[in-house]
Amino acid sequence: LILNLLPQSPIPLQFLTGRHFHALFLNLVSSVDRELGDYLHEAKADKPFTLSPLQIVRRGAPPCAPTNHNHILQAEHTKPIAAGTPCWWRISLLDDTLFSQLTQLWLNLNPNRPWHLGPADLLITSILGTPQSPQPWANAISYAQLYEQSSDSDRQLDFCFCTPTAFRQKQHDCALPTRDLVFNSLIKRWNQYSGIELPKTILDSIFPSFFNIHTELVTDSRSKFIGCVGAMSFRLLGNVEPLVIKQINALANFALYSGVGRKTTMGMGMVRRLNHQ
Incomplete structure (x- = not known):
């Protein structure tokens, strides 16, 4: 909305x-x-x-x-x-x-x-509540539709981290968006709310292929947070079944709604999937 x-x-x-x-x-x-x-x-x-x-x-x-x-x-x-x-x-x-x-x-x-x-x-x-030409951040879709509309052949996953993004690792924050941190964040939220369970093993074929990111500081009255912003791409490599490709594309498309990482309820971790064409 x-x-x-x-x-x-x-x-x-x-x-x-x-x-x-x-x-x-x-x-x-x-x-x-x-x-x-x-x-x-x-x-x-x-x-x-x-x-x-x-x-x-x-x-x-x-x-x-x-x-x-x-x-x-x-x-x-x-x-x-x-x-x-x-x-x-x-x-x-x-x-x-x-x-x-x-x-x-x-x-x-x-x-x-x-x-x-x-x-x-x-x-x-x-x-x-629906996409408008000047406002691409609005949309509404069911989890079933999001899954069904996801490609089972697209191996390229291009993201933009649009607000500072960080991940919790044990007692500390990490601002570097590794494959495991990004996609474990997505799959955790997907499995929690979608009703369409996805196994974590599907992430094994994802590898980073491009990044142009930098850190930014976010402050409030009580603390400071370091997060990353910018563009990053992942690619599916090797012999990957169409079903797994579809599941991973569903996760990538889900990022628009869920964000990734910490403090997404306070403006951090807003992520868009970009059209690589």
């Missing part, structure tokens, strides 16, 4: 962090279903949603215009966002039951009711 937002008053810099967007999402959920909001707030394990950082719509540019050819999104802001600045914000829902429970949120949205991000009032001007 893409929420198009219009701040009615300036958004101070200290409220433009993942923690505050996380709180705003829980407030939106609680406005429709208080029990669901409390449940999501208290859930300690993997949470069935991801959030983007707030994106400013640049004058004269389409709403999703990337900052460069790699589709990199703005993960941090260096100054407050002025009143009247059009923005967009993405929410992805990984659990089909969660999607249906929140349908009331966008069906009954009051366009005149302000939401609060710190001291700032935000109006939600529209919500997009």
Whole structure:
């Protein structure tokens, strides 16, 4: 889902962090279903949603215009966002039951009711749930459809890490997106929510073939995180059955919704699969 937002008053810099967007999402959920909001707030394990950082719509540019050819999104802001600045914000829902429970949120949205991000009032001007030509981050599909539509012959997997991406390894973070870290993150979430179990052995034929990545720092009031952004490609090598190719392509296509790595509920780990043609 893409929420198009219009701040009615300036958004101070200290409220433009993942923690505050996380709180705003829980407030939106609680406005429709208080029990669901409390449940999501208290859930300690993997949470069935991801959030983007707030994106400013640049004058004269389409709403999703990337900052460069790699589709990199703005993960941090260096100054407050002025009143009247059009923005967009993405929410992805990984659990089909969660999607249906929140349908009331966008069906009954009051366009005149302000939401609060710190001291700032935000109006939600529209919500997009299907792909639009200037906004490719909106989409909706069932897991069964996503699986069925995935290719059983495409061996090229091109990704863009659009917001800083990092992975937890034991007690520490790792910003280097190895095959195992990227695809284990995807397969874990896929198996948790899809109802279509995939074996981890399918990852054995995946090898990195290209990367153009660098690290970026994400800060909030309590901590700093190092993540990677940029483009990376993987290729399927050797004798791989069409069924396995299909399963791996389904995982690669799933990345658009699930993200990868840590803190995807606070704006990190947003990933797109790119068309290698």
